[in-house]
Amino acid sequence: MKAFMILFSIIHMNHCIDLKGLYGDFASPGFPNPYPNNIKRIWNILVSPGHRIRLYFTHFDLEPSHLCEYDYVQILSGTNETARFCGQSGIDIEDVPGNEPLYSATNSMTVVFRSDYSNEKRFTGFRAFYAAEDINECQMMVDGEPICDHNCHNYVGGYYCSCKMGYFLHSDKRTCTVNCSTQLFTERSGELMSPEFPAPYPKLSTCEYRIRVEEGFTILLEFVESFDVETHPEVRCPYDILMIKTQKQDHGPFCGATLPAKINTNSYEVDTTFKTDGSGSNTGWKIKYTTTAMPCPDPVTPAHGRLSPKQAKYIFKDRFVLTCDRGYELLWGNQEIPSFEAVCQKNGIWDKPMPKCSCE
Ligand SMILES: [Ca+2]
Ligand SMILES: [Ca+2]
Ligand SMILES: [Ca+2]
CATH class of the missing domain: 2.60.120.290 (Spermadhesin, CUB domain)
Structure with missing residues (x-):
């Protein structure tokens, strides 16, 4: 068993490596020979914007420990932090990276490898491969809605939105208005x-x-x-x-x-x-x-007269014509008139008073 207490302060050998190609590989120091104790290595992978990083291990053989507190590999991407990986592929199951590749959320990924002060056996470390891969933004959701309002077009390194006929793309480049x-x-x-x-x-x-x-x-x-x-x-x-x-x-x-x-x-x-x-x-x-x-008062048809059209209600702009039976003449005051038409005004008053039908 390993000692629970570390009695001496340990100086880790820190070493950062930048990887900028579209693809590549890296391995634990000394691979395929056993890795040294007290080592910390950091690989910073950066690919073009609009891409993500696919990472997988072809070999994985680290000292196993509870919660990988001794030796481990850890992957960080954006604000995400994965659990630590440790153990031996084919022997341990829980803490070793699975067969499925690991993906970054953005176009950068950091892989950290650390070994502690001892190994009980020989462990040969790991070898990892990575490749840049287009992000299909059209499959992504933003606040529970598709990234584009109408149509989404994915391409390598980016995407763009378009709108149905009759709409145009808002300056936010995603909403159709x-x-x-x-x-x-x-x-x-x-x-x-x-x-x-x-x-x-x-x-x-x-x-x-x-x-x-x-x-x-x-x-x-x-x-x-x-x-x-x-x-x-x-x-x-x-x-x-x-x-x-x-x-x-x-x-x-x-x-x-x-x-x-x-x-x-x-x-x-x-x-x-x-x-x-x-x-x-x-x-x-x-x-x-x-x-x-506003309705006008109901017109009262004089004796021997006829209103046309006859309506239940007359409002502004409605009009009627009064005609008299055969043998009768329209008489307005004392004046005989050839025809009569009244128009309802906007204040609800007829524009002229009603004439009579007279046989004089
Ligand atoms: Ca160790
Ligand atoms: Ca894309
Ligand atoms: Ca709304």
Whole structure:
């Protein structure tokens, strides 16, 4: 048995070796003869950026010990540190490097070999081979999402992203976004929706929708079909934000998975903004808008007269024509008129008073 206490201070022979080729090999000092005691060797392997290092041992024969506290080989890459390796291949199982190669996380790897002050038997050390290998970035995930938003193209030493038709690559070189500058809606009814609805909406986009109808009308908004805007259980809409604004009032922000209630904007001008962040996959929203206006009082049809068209309700811009039965004339005050048409005004008042149908 080896002594548990080391009575004399030990001076290790430190020696660093830089390896910069695309491939190479190295071995314990004196290989294939037994390695000396009290030695520490460090191999720093560095390959081109975008590559990783594949390392494997063709021979491994070190003094075995519990937790490899006597002699060992240790591999460091980036911030990762592997367990120590020791023992004899073919005899020990637990602590020797397996048949599978070892990979670095980055383009550098450090291999440390250390021997203690004694060996009970002859151990011949190790021989290792390494080679640079392309990193396939397209198989990597960043914060749980693929490295590229749409398409990923791997090549030796790097990768690049591209986007589907209609999208362009954001300056972050991985997110696909759309150009949804202001869209203007001037019809009395219509539909607005998040880009690609009901497919997931694009990331890092700001879309603006403006509804402008004639003064006197009021815009009504109704969320339809489905609603899915990225949300957070505690913070209100921290990621993707749908906001609706009029000159008098702000509505929202809206997010989550429940269709928001109908909105009477009390305005003829409505601005909707939809801003998305760089992550998540949500299907967005759709709004159906209609317009309404203040109704005019129901017109009272005079005797022997007919209204056309006959409507349950007349609002701004609606009109009707009054005609009289055969033998009757339109009489407006004392004045006979050839025809009559009234228009409902934006303040809910008819533009002229109702005439009579007279047989005078
Ligand atoms: Ca030893
Ligand atoms: Ca690559
Ligand atoms: Ca998002």
